[in-house]
Amino acid sequence: MNILQLDHVALHVSDLAVSDKFYGDVLQLPAIPRPDFDFPGAWYSIGSHELHLIGNRDKEVHSHHRGTHFAVRVSDCDVVEERLTSCGIDFIPKTRPDGARQVFVQDPDGHFVEFTQPPA
Template identity: 55%
Template sequence: MIILDLNHVALHVQDVAVSCRFYGEVLNLPAMDRPAFDFPGAWFRLGPVQQLHLIGEREAAVHNHPQGTHFALRVASVPEAAAELQQKNVAFMGPQQRPDGKWQLFIQDPDGYVIELTELPAE
């Protein structure tokens, strides 16, 4: 078996509309067309080929923390991302610099999923 790349990340969310506002308006992810499944959901573009799939009707709470289950999105500038999040009144942890020089900060979506925003150090 040869793994070619990551296709999508799927998150089970309580309220698809609330999550769509977060991922579309806070993280500026472009919405995608979604097949007509028989359950609520939405899709967003994460990168050139990667996607985020939101699946609705979650009932249980999400219990997460930055050192636990999370996914990371690469941004051009963590300080600029932090400034934009502040303007949008979105709480975050960081920014902080890792021992390898990479900057990161962490946010939570409306369901409590942890998302790392990171940038690669200049080469």
């Protein structure tokens, strides 16, 4: 097996419309075409990777920001924090021991998204 890179992350969501608004409007991820599956969902591009939302989730999500999440690299965590603040979204700012900055935010279903800025 030769794993080259992250291809996509799939998240089961309880309310597709609410999650679609979060990922499409708040985080401004571009929507991409999705095959005509027999279940609801939405796909987004994250650089060369994809995020797949899958509707009809029937169990509540409980996790910690160090648990299940996906991470995206950003050039400036200040811009992320400003955007989340302007949208009224709570977040957790952190700095790793190596100096990298992190911003953790929960989506409407409790999944954590990490924004990471490499150390200077």
